[in-house]
Amino acid sequence: KAGVTQTPRYLIKTRGQQVTLSCSPISGHRSVSWYQQTPGQGLQFLFEYFSETQRNKGNFPGRFSGRQFSNSRSEMNVSTLELGDSALYLCASRGTRLYGYTFGSGTRLTVV
């Protein structure tokens, strides 16, 4: 069974641009969550989607948004990029509450 797939693996963007990251969950998993990891703030929750609905949102500005499609694939978008958005963005999927989360390999975003 394929794992959680994130694309692209690496990105370099210029301040002010926008970026879209993609996450394909494990087949059959309907819950997809996004996390940001930075050296200063650690791993922080961005948002969670379940059956195309945002179920939970972390404490991030409105420049961070996401969506989930009917096939459970999810995208997150960051608009008007700032230098501080440079981070590793991790996506996780889960089948049911009885099981844990499985993470993808991440997208490393560098804003210059």
Add this chain to the structure above:
Amino acid sequence: GIQVEQSPPDLILQEGANSTLRCNFSDSVNNLQWFHQNPWGQLINLFYIPSGTKQNGRLSATTVATERYSLLYISSSQTTDSGVYFCAVVETSGSRLTFGEGTQLTVNP
């Protein structure tokens, strides 16, 4: 929100040594996982263990939910065990993972 504390923050071992990593959490949880972050950044799930004890090879974990802590044991450590170990929990009323700060483990040959 729930607080997660991991100790120690750093641990240096010689190959072959045993170690215990600890995770304390401040509220009731319905999910607790231990992860190992590899050098490329991926979080590898080691254990899903909201309560009880599990073993997988040289690794084992115990969660005492009533006392709000979990322990990860690594026996006969190898250099490939090096990396950051994270404990993450989901509080009973929620669905998001809250991570600890991690334990940076270095195993020297």
